[in-house]
């Protein structure tokens with residue numbers, strides 16, 4: 001029987017359509033929650049119904065500890081979202097991140113596509129990623145990063161001078177470490193530092209970085225249409241956060257322009273010095289078809305380096321320094337090693353030396369274990385055909401991951417995991433090595449790892465060699481409680497210490 005469409009009440013039709021959509025949505029949620037193979041994977045009941053559970057944990061700044069608690073409650077495989085599973089075993093590490101893995105990064109990473117351009121951190125396709133990574137891989141390799149050493153040594157020297165000027169009173173080391181990291185990134189990425197250690201000046205970069213940290217991660221957790229609404233929220237602070245990405249990327253504009261102008265006057269060739277910088281490597285690159293990268297891609301890549309290389313290193317240093325400051329025994333032992341090896345405390349030691357100093361490296365590794373800067377489960381997607389991990393079948397498209405936070409807290413590998421015990425690394429076992437993943441693993445392992453190690457080793461060595469580091473009276477350890485919002489940070493977002501120059505007498509008795 002045909003119905004005359006004109007006779008229908010449009011309000012009723014709209015209502016019926018809406019009701020149909022809601023029923024379909026609810027049916028889908030119930031089906032995904034209870035009738036897919038993921039039903040076999042235990043986990044919190046809200047997590048199987050909606051991603052809002054995970055979003056809530058993110059905004060409570062305790063996603064990692066919550067997932068860790070889930071491992072204790074449900075075992076080493078836990079459903080943390082309608083389509084998300086977290087794992088906590090060596091088998092999972094090998095399957096997901098091992099050599100030749102077919103598990104590619106999840107859609108969530110696209111949220112870090114700065115200015116809308118894919119970068120080395122966000123590209124999914126393994127071939128495309130390998131091609132992009134190759135552009136700067138040599139410059140950032142262990143054997144090459146020594147070319148940046150003279151600059152890094154200058155920054156460390158200026159860092160110690162800055163600390164000297166502020167010694168004797170309570171200072172907040174967090175922004176100082178952040179600016180040190182920014183100086184180092186400036187030298188490596190641009191061949192030009194921000195000179196923040198030299199001048200001791202503040203830089204708007206800090207606010208822009210904070211803005212990015214607030215605005216970028218959440219957009220990966222909501223649908224595109226929801227984000228379009230959220231980002232229009234007419235709040236001044238929120239709009240400032242949203243603008244952080246563009247402002248941060250714009251810091252590289254001047255250097256890119258300068259290198260382009262040079263090339264224009266030299267038959268399109270960059271100078272030797274330019275080619276040693278990441279900007280130069282990107283500007284000099286041509287793809288297999290002879291096409292250069294666009295300006296937007298290069299700006300986005302350099303923004304990614306700022307982002308990946310600043311707070312990661314500086315917050316790691318902050319947590320490590322705090323642990324050193326609050327334990328007389330650890331600081332005494334570390335100082336003992338440094339006093340023996342750095343005879344002139346005004347001279348930055350050589351890299352070859354610091355790499356081999358056992359206690360210094362044990363302190364740093366313990367810091368990276370307990371306070372891995374990016375400890376979240378590094379999301380990957382189960383490839384076509386599905387995969388069986390921990391005896392559970394996970395269909396293709398399931399988002400899986402292992403979080404360093406939990407792997408670094410396995411008591412059978414790291415006894416008393418919440419304690420800061422550098423000594424455990426003096427006798428490092430093969431098992432500890434396999435369970436140490438602060439820089440990620442496999443083909444997507446951190447590209448800045450060697451730069452970060454140089455910076456952390458030299459900064460910590462010189463700080464403790466030159467000053468006794470103590471916590472101010474009334475310091476509340478809860479200020480340094482580790483919060484996570486993909487990257488970790490101390491609850492109070494500050495690290496207040498007093499630096500007392502070591503005189504000869506103190507040198508003998510720390």
Ligand code: HEM
Nearest residue numbers: 120121308309312313373374378439440444446447448452
């Ligand atoms: C203590 C300091 C650092 C830590 C703990 C750290 C941690 C990480 C982790 C866990 C990843 C892997 C993410 C994933 O698989 O999803 C990563 C990737 C990356 N990191 Fe770092 N990072 C640090 C410092 C740096 C520095 C100093 C730079 C640059 C100067 C940098 C540049 C990168 C880049 C470009 C990637 C993407 C690599 C790729 O996907 O191929 N990182 N980092």
